[in-house]
Amino acid sequence: MSLANTPLPPSSPPLSQAVRGPSLVPLYVIAAVLDAGFGSIFAVLAEIKNHFGLETFWIGVIGGAGFVSSFAAQISLARYADRGHARLLIRLGLAVAVLSMLVLGFADSLFDFVLGRFLFGLSEGMVLPAARRIAIAANPARAGEALGRLMSFQVSGFLVGPLVGSVLFNLWGGVEGVRATFLFTLFAVLACTPLVIRMRVEEASEEGARQRGVIRDLLRERCMWGMLVAAAGYYGAFGIYEAIWAVFLDDLGASQVFIGVTLTIFAVPIILMAPAAGRLAARRGPMRVALLAILVTIPSVALYGVFENLWLLTLLMVVQAVGDAVVMPASQLAVSKYSGDQLAAGQGLLSAVGLAVAAGVAIASGAVYESLGAGVLFGSWALVMVFTVLAAAWLGREDIGASAQDAAPEKI
Numbered sequence: 001m002s003l004a005n006t007p008l009p010p011s012s013p014p015l016s017q018a019v020r021g022p023s024l025v026p027l028y029v030i031a032a033v034l035d036a037g038f039g040s041i042f043a044v045l046a047e048i049k050n051h052f053g054l055e056t057f058w059i060g061v062i063g064g065a066g067f068v069s070s071f072a073a074q075i076s077l078a079r080y081a082d083r084g085h086a087r088l089l090i091r092l093g094l095a096v097a098v099l100s101m102l103v104l105g106f107a108d109s110l111f112d113f114v115l116g117r118f119l120f121g122l123s124e125g126m127v128l129p130a131a132r133r134i135a136i137a138a139n140p141a142r143a144g145e146a147l148g149r150l151m152s153f154q155v156s157g158f159l160v161g162p163l164v165g166s167v168l169f170n171l172w173g174g175v176e177g178v179r180a181t182f183l184f185t186l187f188a189v190l191a192c193t194p195l196v197i198r199m200r201v202e203e204a205s206e207e208g209a210r211q212r213g214v215i216r217d218l219l220r221e222r223c224m225w226g227m228l229v230a231a232a233g234y235y236g237a238f239g240i241y242e243a244i245w246a247v248f249l250d251d252l253g254a255s256q257v258f259i260g261v262t263l264t265i266f267a268v269p270i271i272l273m274a275p276a277a278g279r280l281a282a283r284r285g286p287m288r289v290a291l292l293a294i295l296v297t298i299p300s301v302a303l304y305g306v307f308e309n310l311w312l313l314t315l316l317m318v319v320q321a322v323g324d325a326v327v328m329p330a331s332q333l334a335v336s337k338y339s340g341d342q343l344a345a346g347q348g349l350l351s352a353v354g355l356a357v358a359a360g361v362a363i364a365s366g367a368v369y370e371s372l373g374a375g376v377l378f379g380s381w382a383l384v385m386v387f388t389v390l391a392a393a394w395l396g397r398e399d400i401g402a403s404a405q406d407a408a409p410e411k412i
Contacts, residue, residue, distance in 0.1 A: 024138055024146065026195040027131050030090065031150055032157030033192050034124055037097060037185040039161025041066075041104070041117060043260050044169060044178050046246040048113060051175050056247055058110055060366030063242035065114045066121030067359030071352045073125025078348025079214050081130035086344065091196050093126030094189055101186035105179050116182075121355075128351065133344035136336050143336060144286070148278025148329035152271045159267035161185070166260030214345045224338040224346075226396030227287060227331055228353045233388025234294050234327060235354025237301050237381055239361030244369045244377075254310055262310075266317045273325035281330035286337060287392075288400045290330035294389050296323035302382035305375035334399075 049059050081089055096119055104116035135146040168184060169177035218224055249259050281289040300320035307313055332347060339346025361381070368377045393400060 024135060024149075026199045027134055028150055028153035029195055030094065030127065030192050031131055032153040032160075033185075033188050034093075034097060034127060035154040035157035036161035036164070036188060037101065037120060037157075038066075038124065039158040039263065040165040040181045040185050041120065042158075042242060043162030043165040043246060043256075043263060044181050046250040046259065047169060047178055047256065049247060050250075051178065052108075052110075052113075054110060054113075056244065056366040056370050058366070059247060060243035060363050062110075062113045062117050063239070064359045064363035065118040066124075067239065067242070067355045067362055069118045069121035070125035071121075071355040071359060073122050074129055074348035074355065075215070075352040077126055078129035078352075079342065079345040081133045081344035082214075082342050086130040086134055087196075087199065089126045089130040090199075093123045093130075094192060094196060096120075096126065097123035097189045098186060101182050101189065105182040105186060125348075125351070125355075129344045129348040132332060132336075132347040136343050142279075144278030144280075144282035144329060144333045145275050146278070147332045147336075148275035151278075151325075151328045151332075152274040155267045155270040155274070159264050159271065162260040162263040166257050169256055214342055215349060218339060218342060218346055218349055221338045223287060223396045223399045224335065224349075226392040226394075226399075227290070227334050227338070227350065229388050229395060230291060230294060230392035231331060231350055231354040232357045233385040234297075234331075236357040236361045236384065237297075238354075239358030240365045240377060240381060242358065243362040243365040247366075248304075248369070248374055249310070249313075252308055252310060252313075258310065262314050262317060265314055266321045269318060269321040270325040270328070273322065274329055277326040278329035278333060280326070281333050285400065286330045286334035287396045290327050290334055291389050291393055291396075291400070293323045293326035293330060294385065296320075297327065298382050298385050298389075301385060302379050305373070305378035337399075 045059050045062070048054065048062070049056065077089065100116050100119035100123060103112055103119060107113050107116055131150060132147065135150050136143045138146060164184060165181040168180040171177065172180050246259050249262065254262075277289075277293075297320045300316040300323075303316055304313060307316070331350065335346045335350045336343055365377060
């Protein structure tokens with residue numbers, strides 16, 4: 001049976017309706033700290049390349065390792081949040097994040113950096129689907145807004161991470177600056193321990209929960225396939241950014257501080273717009289809104305490889321960030337609509353598909369960038385994004401044509 005025109009999101013999630021409003025703040029803070037860690041890794045990749053003598057290809061492998069591990073966690077572990085283990089997943093994920101930063105903080109070889117990034121991806125893959133499930137189920141009528149606010153906090157962390165990393169690198173310089181960046185993130189994750197201990201979540205009951213065939217059931221929904229195809233194209237671009245963005249700007253003469261500042265500029269529109277974008281998606285239909293927003297980002301992706309002026313590239317980033325602010329909560333809300341009571345599994349599947357593509361793109365990006373240049377790399381992926389949006393629109397035509405009232409039965 002199609003879920004495309006079912007109420008959005010499920011009106012009777014297994015989690016307690018008592019988890020709402022201010023009680024979600026600890027969840028938001030934890031997500032922000034994790035993304036700060038991701039941002040800190042992202043910002044110092046060029047310095048890792050320079051100070052440890054790594055080729056660009058291996059920088060892509062480091063980035064890809066995190067995508068691979070996050071994919072594995074989200075496709076295999078996210079479902080346990082639907083079976084009463086959401087808080088346990090968050091606790092274990094933060095413990096793995098601490099281990100990751102220890103490895104990265106004392107890394108002195110390619111293997112160490114790959115292992116550290118692999119562990120951090122595993123951490124994110126455990127925490128984020130559980131966090132999204134809690135946010136959706138806390139107040140179904142405002143699920144879009146909650147997802148948008150969660151994204152806003154995540155991107156705030158991503159904003160702070162590169163900025164702090166750039167400052168620490170400039171204070172210490174060289175290898176010590178790289179180590180200081182990761183150790184700062186380590187202490188930030190440890191500071192979240194009281195939040196995790198005190199966070200109260202009435203877990204979903206395991207009784208009646210689907211134990212097998214969860215992913216297979218999710219894939220029976222045609223519109224789910226549409227969102228997964230769209231996610232493949234959209235998140236593939238992030239594989240490029242993870243692998244070569246810092247190196248790309250460094251090759252154009254950007255300083256480490258400038259790289260950190262550009263990431264900050266990219267984050268600001270998402271922080272400001274994501275909650276409202278989630279509400280918009282709930283009113284107008286999340287799949288339709290998500291696909292239109294992806295179209296907004298494609299020209300920026302195509303033009304990154306055309307221009308070499310750093311300020312013009314920054315302007316393109318702002319345009320893309322406006323689209324990203326809408327894409328992220330809208331796509332998550334759309335998937336929650338097609339997931340029934342398997343909220344975390346659906347979120348995990350969405351992220352896993354995007355991450356699988358991003359991992360492959362990240363690993364290949366370094367080689368393509370070195371051999372063919374930025375123009376071919378960004379331009380070719382922009383074409384891929386166009387095709388995936390068209391395919392997603394065809395697969396999801398049933399839902400895209402639905403009225404705004406069908407998409408959001410309760411006014412937000």
